[in-house]
Amino acid sequence: MEEKKRQFLALLAGLAQTVQAQGAAWPKLARRIKEYELTAQIRLADGSAGRWFRFEGGTLTSEEGLAPDASVELVFKTPELALKTLRADRDHAAYVNGVKYHQIRLLGEECPAIWFDELLMTALEAPVYYGEAYGLDLGNGVRRLVNGTTGGALFVYVKDGKILRTTPIDLSEEDAPGWTIHAHGRDFTPPRKLTINTHGSGWKALVYSRARNLHPMKRVDWDPDGERNPQNRGKSGYVRISWDEAYRLVSGEIRRVRMEHGPSSVFFQRGSHHTWGYVGYFNSALFRFMNLIGATATQHNPDSWEGWVFGAEHHFGHTMKNGMPEPYSTTEDCLQNADMVVFWSSDPESTSGLYGAYEGTIRREWLKQLGIEVVHIDPYYNHTAAFLGGKWIAPRVGTDTALALSLAWVWLREGLYDKKFVETRTEGFDQWARYLLGEEDGVPKTPEWQEDITGVPAREARALARRWGSRRTYLAPGGIPGLGCACRSSHGTEWTRAMVCLMAMQGFGKPGVNFGNLQNGAPLDTAFYFPGYSDGGICGDCGNLTAYRDLYNRMPSLYGAAATMQQIPRLRIPEAVRDDSAVWYAHGFRTLQDQFAPKKYPLPGHSPCRMFYRYGTSNMGTQPESHRYASMYADPHLECVVNQSIWFEGDAKYADIILPACTSFERWDISEVGHCGGYVENNYLHNNYRVFLLQHKCIEPLGESRSDYQIFLDLAKRLGLGKAYCVGSTELDWAKRIFEASDLPRQIRWEDFLKKGYYVLPAPAEGRHDPVAYNWYYEDRVRDVPEASPLAGDYKCDADRGFQTQSGKFEFACSSLRKFDPHDPDRPVVCKYIPSIEGRETAGLFARYPLQLTSPHPRYSHHTMMDGKDGVANDIPCHRRYIGGRYYWIARMNPSDAARRGLAENQLVELFNDRGSVVCALHITGRVPAGTVHSYEASAVYEPNGTPGSAPETGGCVNTLTSKEFNIPKAHSMSVNSCLVEVRAWKGAV
């Protein structure tokens, strides 16, 4: 026999011995061995060599040769392929290619076949899988492990299979040192720790929450073979069912609707964020499954970005980043060269930018130490203002653009702008200047003009304009910068446009003049690849996300692509379900013109949705006019509603079948702290260190809960897609494949990474920090910032020169908009002030509802994560108030408005308008001006005091009150900060 075959047989003999020996050593493995009684065969395709494995009564017997009774077979075309892939350090490219080209085949029924494959592979690493040989042993039975959250990384101390504690990570001697910035004769270097924010620090309570879904459940009066009773969703109770039953029901319904209506009849929706980790993140495990079954996806509105995508992009591109400005080295430039920082609708102390923990807080503390002047423009005296102090300017909600235009008017009249930059590096300024000066509409955009609209005294607008126009100023529009409450309002598009136009007048890109607030742009090594979650993790969909750019050639995969292009716009899900139709304009990542193509649902020849697969979080807390979503569940078009959720909250209470998912603490995963990838390119620049996490499986899943990956794999097995779903990998294998796809193996060995759980990348040497954002543009050079977008083909002249606009320059008058519709009153060619569709200017409505509600992203929770769920955030008196035995959401009001209505501190009040009413605890505070009510969005608790979809809502979902209108008609974007309400004492029960 040839040498290779001998080696093959020896390998198989070794495998059998490994399973036997490790099974004897680890009881958990012994239990797995007991799961099936069968004979499995591993052989070469030509039958010339092989070995069988017989499992009987929990023992394995195995011999060389072929077994005629084998029900599972693992077949290799060549012995070489087996030698490369049947080993702990599997060659994944060889395996995936082997599977793709039928050189490796796993035959037999899905469940036993995958079980056998997993048994072999996990036995090879039994100490890790079954003996928990990872983490730091602290003695006394305590191990220190590592995990990640959307609010930062954690050490997780585990004892007796339980989480003892979770703490932020203090770095050790062996971790790489931090960078240093020199500014104003001082040295600034970050402390030796990684921060977590409030929604990173309360996880233990959420893991052990009483609100966990611990067992699969079925709604009592939903019978797939009889009455489905959709009208009772949200009302009828649940019975516990087994996983087998749950899988049978869900896979049965998936099969049925696909065969009865067509594949796209399964519709799925995820939340905006998920428990952290790139294997388990929504666009990874979930998308992989849904793409396999050809389900209709939810088209997300660019939530949080909204106005940037449909507004600012047209002036300077950045489509791949949803219209957000460059962040590079702005931390350093700001500290060294700026005289002033203007925070405009920017509260990074609340929002952490995006996944940024309190890393930026440390850097803003330096701003304070250096005494750099700050201004905050926000209708709420926000937490960043509270921390930094400085001048607070509070325009009426939704009127910020008028204030911005008056600044431009002063600059224009007084010559306080960078004329050379405007002349040589921009286009269309004259057209905008005509509008500013009133030559177009007879209304000069003066400080006096804006005072009537915004309520900001004209003299203060003038003072701000003169100060800003004569000093080197950083502008932070929104938290990152980018985002910001003001962009999520009626015509928030114009606000984002005004922000970038102001900075263009000031010549962004010269020292001390740029976008930023020290939340982003730390001097870290950007020439080092590690995927972000939008690279798609295990999804393998190269036609979607940003994998086509970053991950496709690094991580071998198969079967990733979506099997249908049909989508439903998130902001119109209820209408799409009810009417089987929707139209909208979606954002696209590739070119400025992507967003001009109208979209339709359903696609021709496609089935509309009949089965809804919902994945965590709450539409009622996060989506506008949210009673719509609760009412939608009673619609008979939805024949089956599945909700896969960690907690019993939000939409989960409206499902027919609840599948209990576990948290990231109960499964394996891998990630980089704070890194999104793709659409928020290099988002890790929020952090003071680049840190990669091997997220340890800290404890077994609680109750009967399972990881999302496991649930999808189990369902896939029952649909004949299990082998395609897992491609021979476990969750830990996938994590390892992501590790291998990154640049990390150059720095640390897998074994060491697995043991330690994190790795800190050395900071770039001094003098090697990235060039400052836009300095290339300011100086008309080839672009030198480390950014892979836009696509080379979307430059208008030479690649890497200029912006994506038609002229390649910053355009005050947008050619793209002129081409699309030069007369669009909602999105004119130059930035204008357009009165809100719901505000002081809507006189009739304003007479009835004279208070403007602003509902920014919350401070103590991350969308719905961390709120409710019986967690500790309930006890934060700035988050909820405990009244009469319940925790109520807070609404904030100026003392004069409260006095006028006879309302008192901590009183239960009803915020109401024509769309509904919400019960909140009243906090009377001078942090909001008269005429404004402030209450965060994204309560996780939806508790109608009666019929869902109409009764007063008592959980604090203020989105019950907000409008579903897009911020401009030809878009798909929220206008939730344009909302009029009245407030009265709540007369109902407490």
Add this chain to the structure above:
Amino acid sequence: MKRRYFIFDPEKCIGCFNCLHACKDEHVGNDFSPVALPQKLHQQYWLTTTEHIRGQHPMVDVAYLTEPCGHCENAPCVAEGGGAVIRRPDGVVLIDPERAKGKGDLSRLCPFGKISYNEEQGVSQKCTFCAHLLDEGWKQPRCAQACPLEALRMEYAEPEEMARRAASGELAPLDAAHAACGSALYLKNAARLNTLFLGGSVATGEGPEEVCAENCPVALLRDGAEVQRQRTNAFGEFKFDGLKPGIYQVVISPGEMDRQTDPIELTESRSIGVCRI
């Protein structure tokens, strides 16, 4: 002999409540007897963070006070606890769960409300300084370790040194009552929490010519005597801080002639609005 102190700096506290999360994370569901039995998940707080808002729109500021148990030197709870509350040589005051059981609700023993009764465990409880961790060599208790800017810190120091730092004005007790009990909780930048401000702005010119009066000298008088002086900022604003309640007058001196306000009774921080000159 060295003892353990808490130092809290409102200038660095961002009001994130990580300290509350950390205390709950450590003590809920964990039994660290004999240092402490498990804490309740809800409605029991071994430390509190409270928001202190001064003034209102358009002139407002915000600070927080985070307050764990002060582990007082002359602790009433030790004196009157009938042996259930002990003070260790390192200053840590602990309620012994064994001895406190059956003694009912001891919360009355703390004048600062830092003892609470846990009916689930049938025992009174309070902050333990995370003694079980400090004794294992932890450098900080949980709440302080989780604090982003180290607004809350534990220091292990000689009482004489702390007295010196207090005398130098770097540190201050929370108030007279805490000082009387020998509380080990000290504040830095205490003025952020226990003084008032009186602010306003100065404008000049009319109509489209109206501007904020920048760099205008403004003085604050008390009993006719000048107590503070400053110049307005670019927005014409002044803000006299660190004040005690009382009757004040503001004098604005744009040049040719002083303007003096009527006497202002200051009971809470506020802006007197726009003064036109």
